Every structure is written in structure tokens, then in C-alpha cells.
Amino acid sequence: MNAARLPALRALLDEHALDAILISRSANKRYFSGFRLSDADGPTSGFAGTLLVTRDANVILADTRYTEQAANEAPGWEVVATAGPMQDELPPLLLRHEVAALGMEAGVVTHADWAALAEAAPGVELHAIDDELVPLRMLKTAEEVEAIGRACAMTDACFTHLIEFVQVGMTEREVAFELERFFRVNGAEGLAFEPIVLAGARAAMPHGRPSEAVIDAGNVLLIDFGCSVDGYRSDMTRTAFVGDAPDGIRRYHDAVREAQRAAIDAIAVGVNGQELDALARRRIESDGVEPYGHGLGHGIGLETHEPPRLRRSESFTLEAGMVFSIEPGIYLPGVTGIRIEDIVALEESGPRVLTTSPREALVIGS
Ligand code: ZN
Ligand code: ZN
Numbered sequence: 001m002n003a004a005r006l007p008a009l010r011a012l013l014d015e016h017a018l019d020a021i022l023i024s025r026s027a028n029k030r031y032f033s034g035f036r037l038s039d040a041d042g043p044t045s046g047f048a049g050t051l052l053v054t055r056d057a058n059v060i061l062a063d064t065r066y067t068e069q070a071a072n073e074a075p076g077w078e079v080v081a082t083a084g085p086m087q088d089e090l091p092p093l094l095l096r097h098e099v100a101a102l103g104m105e106a107g108v109v110t111h112a113d114w115a116a117l118a119e120a121a122p123g124v125e126l127h128a129i130d131d132e133l134v135p136l137r138m139l140k141t142a143e144e145v146e147a148i149g150r151a152c153a154m155t156d157a158c159f160t161h162l163i164e165f166v167q168v169g170m171t172e173r174e175v176a177f178e179l180e181r182f183f184r185v186n187g188a189e190g191l192a193f194e195p196i197v198l199a200g201a202r203a204a205m206p207h208g209r210p211s212e213a214v215i216d217a218g219n220v221l222l223i224d225f226g227c228s229v230d231g232y233r234s235d236m237t238r239t240a241f242v243g244d245a246p247d248g249i250r251r252y253h254d255a256v257r258e259a260q261r262a263a264i265d266a267i268a269v270g271v272n273g274q275e276l277d278a279l280a281r282r283r284i285e286s287d288g289v290e291p292y293g294h295g296l297g298h299g300i301g302l303e304t305h306e307p308p309r310l311r312r313s314e315s316f317t318l319e320a321g322m323v324f325s326i327e328p329g330i331y332l333p334g335v336t337g338i339r340i341e342d343i344v345a346l347e348e349s350g351p352r353v354l355t356t357s358p359r360e361a362l363v364i365g366s
Pocket of ligand 1: 235298325327341
């Protein structure tokens with residue numbers, strides 16, 4: 001655990017006139033304490049575990065199912081065993097630590113929990129603290145970049161396997177199942193997200209779900225997938241051709257690939273994310289097609305989608321330490337979808353692409 005994380009969190013107490021911060025987002029629990037809860041254990045499924053950080057105490061409130069795990073994973077944290085909901089367990093602790101102003105993650109605490117705590121601890125002011133936490137995780141340390149790199153390397157290995165595995169006649173779901181199996185047997189913690197495996201015209205749905213649809217000769221096959229290694233995520237998309245694809249569709253693949261290359265080549269410290277998005281869009285528009293409706297990319301780390309967001313509507317300056325995706329695409333409903341996505345770590349010297357699977361139009365399944 002990086003020793004700088006907790007002091008950076010505590011610095012927010014003075015900056016925002018708070019006496020304590022309650023950490024409820026799973027990725028933040030792991031980031032600040034090492035305590036690993038999945039989203040399924042999160043605030044909406046009861047009170048499995050929450051962090052309370054004051055100026056001089058850091059406490060994990062953990063359901064008795066998790067106290068041993070918390071003690072092992074989060075050395076240096078006081079573990080308080082809880083039996084009831086937050087509105088019962090938290091007020092005595094807030095009293096003991098003389099908390100009059102508490103920061104909470106309004107983005108993840110349910111409205112019901114927030115209201116119940118407000119009622120149970122009427123003397124404590126509750127303040128939303130969400131945007132203020134974002135910068136803490138946005139710039140990655142070398143160790144974090146390395147962990148993301150391990151997840152990306154496993155994703156590359158998985159893609160190499162899939163190129164051999166996919167055959168005409170398989171369903172999208174068979175491919176999705178196989179990629180998950182590959183990640184699990186090779187030691188990944190799990191999937192970074194539900195994989196997207198779409199054949200033919202179904203690839204026009206940017207976030208479609210794998211189905212029983214059969215992969216046919218002449219289809220494109222879009223695979224968007226990633227895994228989690230030591231908590232850190234990968235996210236990569238490749239669009240391959242199953243047998244020969246029509247020239248028209250190949251041309252779209254070229255356009256997306258060149259759009260992505262133009263954006264990656266322009267990445268540097270100090271560049272505005274909007275400029276990258278504009279570069280990629282212009283390249284696709286020059287082929288006479290409507291570019292992607294989604295953003296060009298997103299930050300990645302302990303969560304698959306985290307700040308920064310690279311999109312038209314948002315101006316922000318790229319900094320060394322940011323790790324993010326670059327994923328332009330073309331979607332033609334009823335016809336096809338093409339997306340190419342890679343993960344880039346921005347270093348002082350420039351971008352380093354962490355996913356290295358071939359980006360050219362691969363022919364598979366034969
Ligand atoms: Zn992505
Ligand atoms: Zn993706």
C-alpha cells in the first residue's frame with residue numbers, strides 16, 4: 001500500500017472543513033486501505049464494510065463476515081465489527097471521534113442510507129465529497145501503471161488465444177465464455193466488465209451483449225474485453241474479420257485504425273483531450289461516415305471507467321500519470337460496427353501503449 005494515499009485523503013479534511021470522511025466506493029476502499037470488497041458487497045447490499053477516516057484515526061467498520069479479511073488486508077487500520085445498518089453503527093463512532101462534519105460519497109451511498117444516517121445523527125452535518133476524491137486516483141504511480149500493464153498483457157495473451165479459438169459456427173456467448181475461462185485459469189481476479197462479443201451487424205451496438213447469435217463467414221467479430229489483475233483493470237477492443245469481408249467494410253476498419261493512430265500520435269503532456277477526440281473524428285468523417293457517438297476514451301485503474309473522460313464536451317489537460325483508453329469506432333446500424341481500443345499510459349516522455357495486440361484487420365475462423 002502506497003504510504004502517500006492516506007495523507008492525501010486527510011488533506012481534504014482541512015481543505016473542506018470536515019472532521020471525517022466516510023469511504024463507501026469499493027475501489028476507494030481498496031485504494032486507501034487495501035480492503036478488498038467487490039461491488040456486490042457494496043453499500044447497496046447491506047453494510048459489508050466502510051472506511052471512516054478522521055484526522056487521527058482510520059477505522060474499517062466491517063460486518064463480522066469480513067472482520068478477519070479486513071484485519072489481514074488492511075494492516076494499520078482499526079477494525080470495528082458491526083452487526084447492524086450504518087445508521088445504527090456509525091453514530092456512536094462519530095460521537096467518540098467528535099465528528100461534526102462528515103464527508104460522504106453521494107455518488108454511491110443510497111439516498112435511503114444517507115437519509116437514515118441524517119436522522120440517526122442529527123448533530124452531524126453530512127457533506128457530499130465526490131469530485132474532491134477524483135484527483136487522488138487519477139494520476140497513477142509507476143506501481144499502478146505496472147499492475148494495469150499486467151492486466152493488459154494478460155488481455156493480449158487472451159486475444160492471441162481467441163484468434164486460434166474462434167471458428168465459424170460458434171456463438172458469441174461461446175467466445176465470451178472462453179475468454180473468461182482463459183482469464184480465470186491464468187490467474188486474473190476476474191473480468192474487468194461483462195465482455196462484449198458481437199458478430200456481423202450486431203457489432204453496430206457499441207455496448208451490445210453476447211448472445212446465441214452464430215458467427216458466420218463474412219461477419220466482422222467485435223470483441224471488447226478486459227480482466228482485473230491485483231485490482232487493476234484492462235480494456236481492449238479488436239474487430240476481426242471472419243473469413244473474407246466485403247471491401248467496403250475493410251475500408252471502415254482502415255478509417256478507425258487511422259483515426260486511433262492519429263489520436264495516439266498526438267498524445268502528449270499538456271494536450272487537451274478534446275483535441276484528440278476532434279482528430280479522430282475528423283479522420284473518420286473524411287471517409288464520409290458518421291463517427292462514434294460515445295467518447296474517445298476513459299481513464300482506467302481500479303475501475304474500468306474512471307476519470308479522466310476524453311470527449312467532445314469536456315476540456316481537460318493530459319498529465320503524466322494518466323492511464324486511459326483510446327477507442328474510436330464506426331457504427332452503421334443493420335450493417336456493421338468497427339471499434340479499436342487500446343490502453344495508453346502517459347509518461348513525461350510521451351504515451352506508452354500497454355495493449356499490444358495487432359491492430360490490422362485480422363482474418364480469423366478459417
Ligand atoms: Zn473502454
Ligand atoms: Zn472496452
